[in-house]
Amino acid sequence: MVSKRVAHEANYHKLYCSLIDAMNDKELNRQLLAVTHWALRLLLASDRIIRDSNDRTLLxxxxxxxxxxTFARNKPVLSKELELKQVITDAYQRGRLVAVLPFVAKLLEACKGTRVFNAHNPMVAGVLSLLAELHEMKxxxxxxxxxxxxxxxxxxxxPKExxxxxxxxxxxxxxxGNQDWSIDVLPHEPKLEGPSAVQAAQFMAGPNQAAPQATPSQLTTEALKAHTLRQQQSVQINATLAGLAERLGLKSLVPAAVERGVTEILSPVVERSVTIACYTTMELxxxxxxxEPDEGRMRKAAHLMVSSLAGSLALVTCKDPLRVALTATLRALLTNQLPSANDAGVVEQVAAVVCNDNLDLGCAIIERAATDKA
Structure with missing residues (x-):
């Protein structure tokens, strides 16, 4: 029953338990427990649980x-049969956490709603404390x-509580060959309160790659160089300003204004968006x-997700500060062209119109920069 049914048919476990309860045979219960412990010892000692997902499912x-x-019936798992803390410790040392931790989670799941095996139970508390230490490791x-x-x-x-x-x-x-860790680290590590930005970047970069460390100035320069030509080709001059466009040289002035406005806010917006996107992606x-057993597939999904989130967040958050920066830049440049105090109203009107027409262009540049950075 244990090897042919129980190990393969998790959906029928409660049905089998009901059948055993109805039979009310103590010797049968003892034999079932003995065979279950025997099967668990075989699986926990096998190297196949590290690489074979089927064996991990059986476990x-x-x-x-x-x-x-046991636990669901307010009965303990005897330490002479299965010492949970020792199982976790052994898995930590031998690189078997990928199989043992889900097993422990399923085993302790039966404690839910029991009178004896709650968080204050000494056995349960000892296991949880050990898992808390493991959870905070880098x-x-x-x-x-x-x-x-x-x-x-x-x-x-x-775990944090x-x-x-x-x-x-x-x-x-x-x-x-230890697959329990993203990268190899020293066994004695400082405690962490939560995932840091460096962890998030390392997670996205992969175990054998260094996380990108572009500085804000490099990010700004590269992003603007990549889009300078497109700016000059894509800037829009409203038809209502046709009379002033030639006089003020708006075709050369507007690209310069967009570049300055984007430069002013690009670094903080992109850095903030990428950081938040990394945190969010890790949680998701x-x-x-x-x-998911395929780490490569998971990492690819992480890259796609963080790029999309970073770009979308940058697009949403940059519009208002870019509008302010672009308007101020246009006002300063136009004032040099129209220094007369009588032209102040014209300067404000032209700055507002040009800003509205080219705001989406600046936002697109920032969105692309955030996507590339992520």
Whole structure:
């Protein structure tokens, strides 16, 4: 029953439990527990759970089944049969967290709603403290972090609210072929309160690539150089200004004004948009791609998502400050062409019209710069 049914048919676990309860056979319960522990020991000792998603699914199904036989009935999992903290510690050292953390999450899921196994239970509290320490470690892969968060959610807790242990930091872990971490880091690491901008950039760049570190000045220069020619070709001069356009030289003045206005706000808008987009993308991926086995596919989705979010956010946030900057720049340039005080009204009118006609062009430049930066 355990190997042929339970391990493969998670949807029928509650039905099987109801059948066992109806039979009310203590020896049967004992045998089922013994076989379940035996199967779990085999899987946890196997190297296949690291690379074979089918074996990881079997492990999760057996974890859910064991939880229904024990925790859901307010019965403990005996440490002589399965010591959860030792299982997690061993997985940390041997690079098996990708399989063990979902198993632990499924096992402890059965604690939900029980009288005995709540967050204050010493056994549960010990496991949660260990998971909290693991969760705050730098560069833990998002699917592993998500599995930990699911475990805490069962008890209505958050990893950040839980006091972590200091057990795992004292241990060495497998370096070669360890797929539990985004990049290789030293085992003794400072605590983190949350994902930083550097983490987000490293996550988007990939484990073998350095995160791009363009400075604001480089970003501004590159973006403007790329769009200078298009500016000169795309600027619009309203037909109502035809009489003044030749006199004021608007065809050469407007591109210069757009360039100055964009330069003034480009760096802060782009940096802010990209940073927010990276944070948002990480949070979305932790939920939507938690069970995605292909890291390359997940990373490609991250790049597409962060580029789209950064561009859209930059477009929304840049319009008002760009309008102010462009109007001020046009006013200054036009005042040099029409220094007379009597022409002040004309300057304001021309600046307003030209700004409205070319605002979308400036916004498009900033949107493209944010997309390229992301």
């Amino acid at each position: 999760k199904n057996l974890g859910s089944w064991l939880g229904l036989l 560069c833990l892969k998002v699917n592993n972090a998500f599995a930990i968060e699911l475990t805490f959610k069962v008890f209505g807790q958050s 839980w006091k972590p242990t200091d057990t795992l930091r004292q241990l060495t872990r497998e370096r070669t 991926l932790m939920k939507d791609f938690a069970l």
